Amino acid sequence: MSLKDRSIALVEDDPIMGESLVQMLSLEGALVTWWRSGGEAIAASPRHRPEAVICDLRLPDVDGEQVFLAWANSEMPPPFVFITGFGDIDQAVRLMKGGAGDFLTKPFEKDVFLERLADLLPRRSEFAGACLGVSPPMRSVQRLLDRIAKVRSTVLITGETGTGKEVAARYLHGASSSGELPFVAINCAAIPADLLESELFGHERGAFTGAGQRHLGYAERAGGGTLFLDEVGELRPELQAKLLRLVEERTFRRVGGEKDLAFSARLVAATNSDLQAAVAIGRFRKDLLFRLDVLNVAVPPLRERKEDIAWLLDRFFEEFAALVDTPLRGVSALTEQAAADHPWPGNVRELRNRVERAVALGLGPWLMPSDLFPEALQHQVVDAFGSLAEVRNEAERRHIERALGCASGEMARAAKILGIGRTTLWEKMQKLGLRAG
The missing domain is CATH 3.40.50.2300 (Response regulator)
Known part of the structure; x- marks a missing residue:
């Protein structure tokens, strides 16, 4: 060493x-x-x-x-x-x-x-110090966030659903000088549209029916820390205008209020939408996009950072195994390979959810592929009983391939071996997706 x-x-x-x-x-x-x-x-x-x-x-x-x-x-x-x-x-x-x-x-x-x-000396992992991932793409994202942490500019984080955009935002917050101050997150798609303005900016007593007392919004509660707006592309047009003012003038006003309040937090927005396309069709303000997209951080999907899969698998296993009484001792190599081969359409969120379920239901001693992908067993049972047409086509395909091999790829000789005409052989090969030679 x-x-x-x-x-x-x-x-x-x-x-x-x-x-x-x-x-x-x-x-x-x-x-x-x-x-x-x-x-x-x-x-x-x-x-x-x-x-x-x-x-x-x-x-x-x-x-x-x-x-x-x-x-x-x-x-x-x-x-x-x-x-x-x-x-x-x-x-x-x-x-x-x-x-x-x-x-x-x-x-x-x-x-x-x-x-x-x-x-x-204690063994140092090859990936010691990794927080967001061990793959080259995620190491690059982490280095970028480390640089951004030194300034207070507005940041737009983009990426597919479940890639870890909020995790990246929290890492940025923790790496900044205001890391000890509040990190306040709001999902713009999860709060009803008629409540979102009040939740974001707060409201005064009597501002509307049911407003019995003053309510401090997320922008105010963030203080000098970080305000994280997830799924910012879902904001209604009238709220986009008010968010633009928040970014441009660093002020906001509670619903029903008469006084402007200073906005001190760093604004970090995230989206899984193509905001440029949304601007093109009039669903998102162009001027707001320019204000939000000062510093852009793109979080790649899990399928583009395969090296992170086993790393995340181990981290999530340790996290959930510590919370429940499980006979599982660890993740098997077969499971790691199955996870590496999976396309992960739900990205890191899907991986996390699958591990949580596997740890809760696994019988041990090792977490196996069937624990992580229980639906695969069902598919295997169904696949084992294919239709007669599928069985017949597969048998014909193998028989034609053997004949072509014996005939060194010559169609006429292969047809003679099979006892059919050359035209019939050609039609069958077209149907089965086979090529000569």
Whole structure:
């Protein structure tokens, strides 16, 4: 395993030994922190999180064992490699039994030291740090969102239903400087049209029948955070005009209100519709589209990012398995292959729903293809009893293919083998979709 970019702490009071180890590790690409006393290392333990600690057992102020115990009581303690003299071997063995990783007696060979250290480091996934996906398309989306997070411009997220547009919006919000402020989401297609204005902008008491008190809308509740408008293409024309004002002037007015209120949140809109086409037929305002589409993020469908399927499958399995008492231990390789072959018309949402059902109903010990795709079993039963015409056509197809093979693709010879005329053979081949040669 490579030490490149791995965080290593060194506790060594000997300047010559310490310098040598720092140089050796740095040449391997490791990021080294050197503490020259045990007390210094103990003081740093609450806030420093190296991936491994190299520690001399004999230190001038405290014993190396005390350093180990200080780290062992912290959250997620790192593995320790102790550097010992022959007289300290018993102590080192005792510490290993207590949870330390390894020990090396002086003097030790460089290659042995590096190999033993590398073996102790926690394995890094190839996709460590991935939040939205592990495929190249989703990594590209995540990099774009990371850049957008540094500014407050309006964002339009596009993509098919179920691709994870809201997940992308939440990631953007979390990556921004306002990540601790509210993220307020509203589905413009899910709220009745006559209530949407009140829900979005709020209303004053008495604004309409049933408005018994002031109601703060989503735009106001978002504060300085993020207002996420999903399915923005479903907004009625009159609401599109009011949304345009919200974007252009950064102000809005409650229903029945007389005072303009400042809009402080970042606006993120999402749609699975072709807004350009909607503009062309007069269903969506062109000026609003321009205002919303300042920064565009396109989330690709799941079928275009196959590498994410197994990754998402594992994540959803772990999520749902933690919520129910299930005999399932994991996802089988056959299921992963079946999932990779599925077209996923419902995208990530479909995958999530299928895993939730499979975990709830699976009998274990492994989640199998029939758990994920129970409808496939029904189709197999139906397919096994095809019609007589289908059976006859399939038999004729195989027989004609064998005859053509024996005749090296020559139609006249194949027809003679089959005992039919060449014209009849040609007609049958046309019907069955066969080609000579």
